[in-house]
Amino acid sequence: xxxxxxxxxxxxxxxxxxxxxxxxxxxxxxxxxxxxxxxxxxxxxxxxxxxxxxxxxxxxxxxxxxxxxxxxxxxxxxxxxxxxxxxxxxxxxxxxxxxxxxxxxxxxxxxxxx
Numbered sequence: 001x002x003x004x005x006x007x008x009x010x011x012x013x014x015x016x017x018x019x020x021x022x023x024x025x026x027x028x029x030x031x032x033x034x035x036x037x038x039x040x041x042x043x044x045x046x047x048x049x050x051x052x053x054x055x056x057x058x059x060x061x062x063x064x065x066x067x068x069x070x071x072x073x074x075x076x077x078x079x080x081x082x083x084x085x086x087x088x089x090x091x092x093x094x095x096x097x098x099x100x101x102x103x104x105x106x107x108x109x110x111x112x113x114x
Contacts, residue, residue, distance in 0.1 A: 006098035010044045019074065024060060025067040027103070036106025037075045037082070041068045047099045049088040068101050077105030085113075 008014040009028060016028035019039055030038040043060050047053035054061045065084070072078040082105030087094040 004046055004098050005096055006040075006042050006100060007046050010042060020067055020071050022067070024063045027067055027071045030102070034102075035104040035109065037072075037077050037104065039071050039075065039103040041071060041101045041103060042098060048097045049094060049099050050086040050101075051088055053099045064099075064101055068103050071103050072105065075103070075105070077103075081105065081109075083109050 005014065009016045010026045016026075018026060018028045020027035020041075023044070025041060025043055027039050027041040030040055041064055043053065043064055045057075045060065047056060050061075053064070068084055069078070072082045082103060085102040085104065086099065087102075088099075
């Protein structure tokens with residue numbers, strides 16, 4: 001989608017601090033981090049939210065989650081623990097309507113978050 005911020009990041013049209021990229025997925029640091037490690041993992045293909053992605057492409061859904069786990073290992077937070085968050089819809093706080101998974105860690109994360 002031409003007006004999608006994350007599509008533009010995935011295409012390299014908008015710069016980002018990319019920590020992982022492959023044919024299917026891009027991961028980059030959040031501009032407003034909520035934890036010492038806060039990385040967004042997105043599919044290159046546009047899907048509005050997690051439900052849409054899961055219904056359309058199970059393989060790509062798995063690739064996004066595998067990339068999130070890889071980012072956690074790369075960032076050194078996999079052993080201590082990390083949180084994956086996929087906000088779906090406005091009421092859940094999804095502000096960019098291109099599915100993305102937040103990888104959060106590097107400190108103790110309380111529950112519930114909000």
